[in-house]
Amino acid sequence: MRRCVLFLCAAAAWAQPHVVFVTGDDEYRSESSMPAIARILERHHGLRTSVAMAKPSPATMDNIEGLEALESADLAVFYLRWRTLPRAQMDRIVAYLDAGKPVAGLRTSTHAFRYPEGSPYAVWNDGFGIDVLGQKWIRHHGHQSRTAVSTTGDHPILRGLPQHFEVRSWLYVVEPLHGDAVPLLTGRALNPQGGKDWGPQPVAWTKTWRGARVFMTTLGHPEDFSVLAVRRLLIHGILWALGRDIPAAGAAADFPVPYDPPASGIARPSR
Secondary structure, eight states, X not given: OHHHHHHHHHHHHHHSOEEEEEEEOSXXXXXXXXXXXXXXXXXXXXXXXXXXXXXXXXXXXXOEETGGGGGGOSEEEEEEOSBOOOHHHHHHHHHHHHTTOOEEEEGGGGGOBOOOTTOTTTHHHHHIIIIIISOOOOEESOTTOEEEEEEOSOOGGGTTOOSEEEESSOOEEOOSOOTTOEEEEEEEEESOGGGXXXXXXXXXXXXXXXXXXXXXXXXXXXXXXXXXXXHHHHHHHHHHHTTOOOOTTOOOOOOSSOOOOOOOSOOOOOO
């Protein structure tokens, strides 16, 4: 009987959707924020999670440990910035993308990779942002600015979100979006640097990649995750991409443990 119980428990755990966070961002401290989001998914939504991280430092551009988890992933969440990974590691990411599985992306993943000309992976420098996520890096409104966010439409991802809220992230310029992208949230720059304003921009949208659902948001400053609406937006995007229902009043998005936002800024490699 005990063996049967253990077997059933193991089978139930294995049946849980597996969400893999792929982090490697040396500016917005995704190595802190994404594990915090992973804990919400595990505590409140019954998902299994893994987090792959750049080692030994977030600023280590050519090494992400834990990518083997992508082999069993039902959804990959990317928060990357200008990585140049070795062949074995990049092949794991490409294999996941080629399989046509769901994807979620945050902020600097519009410019996730920076391979030299002539590399077989250079196609992903712009291609990951444009083809998979819907846009590559263009420009932003300056590090001292903030963003006023407004919802657009009535997509299930927007359930339980206020119509308007403010975040610390400075607004990315992403128009025009590519492929079948459908905007969900629009941002307006507050106090743009030098007074230069490129107008309202989408800050979250859905699209597809090889038939799979994709959710993308350009939000992701560490302070953003102190805002319930931002946490709920990302949780909803992940649930939607997995094909799971989103409660009418919004999904649970409380941190199981206190979240203390780390300071943003370029991290330096450990010596």
